[in-house]
Amino acid sequence: MYAPITFHTIPNWRLSEESVVISGVIANKSITRIYTDTGSEADLLYLYCFKDYPFSVKDRLRYKNLKITGIMGESIRATGKVKLDVTLGAHPLIRTEIVDFTVLDGISRFNVLFGRRTLRKFGAIISTPHAELRFSTPNGVDVIHSEYVGPARERSVIYEAHGNFVRGGPSRQLFNRNDVNGYFKPPKMWEP
Structure with a gap:
């Protein structure tokens, strides 16, 4: 779990400018379009994605009077909070953590947003130029490539x-x- 995480030098023509968007397994369901945001404190799960879960998962939702405030000061009322298992990686480089998501009734290109708390739990390091997320597992360091692949230009x-x-x-x-x-x-x- 304490292996060093390093990124190799890549040529300028391969550098990415796109956000790192990954896939993972949340509450035993494969989820695509997970946006990784090192600037966000919140971990968001959008309601349209949460509605696809079975009732056994939906029953875990704790309704709370929450507001999410953006960087411009705008506020959006959240539906509630839910704790779900998040699994990243592929066997044998796999890791699972429990994440406390804020369920938000909004429209986004993404299904989930991983903020600083989730990235810290996984010890994940994101490299936008490499379009990768790397994190330690008991069997070594795993690399998840962004769904937006290839140089931006x-x-x-x-x-x-x-x-x-x-x-x-x-x-x-x-x-x-x-x-x-x-x-x-x-x-x-x-x-x-």
Whole structure:
């Protein structure tokens, strides 16, 4: 459990700019799109994901009057808290910890958010440039690669911009990072 966690040097063209998003097993259910956030104190499980669990897991939910406050000061009321087993890794490099999740009724691209508390429990170290999460297990160090694989400049990723464009009404504009010779340039959002 005390093996050193190291990252190897990688060439600049392989460096990632994307968030580290992983998969794991939470309460015996395989969950994808787990966002790892070293800046968040809370461990969040979104209600739409929690509703898929059997009643034996749903009965563990403790309803509390909680508010989650974001970095901009906005508050969202939480549904409650629930303690669930979280398993990361693949045999033989596997580890399970109990995580106290805040269940949040909101909309997100992700199913779960691992904050600092969960990352500390696992002793996990995240490397955005490597797009990896590494943690110690009784049998050595495991590496979980991000679901968003590959260098950011080489992949064709669709980005979505929201805003008020030419006529002042709300609209959406889709653009592709590769449309601008491999470098991301945001669209002109407002007319001068």
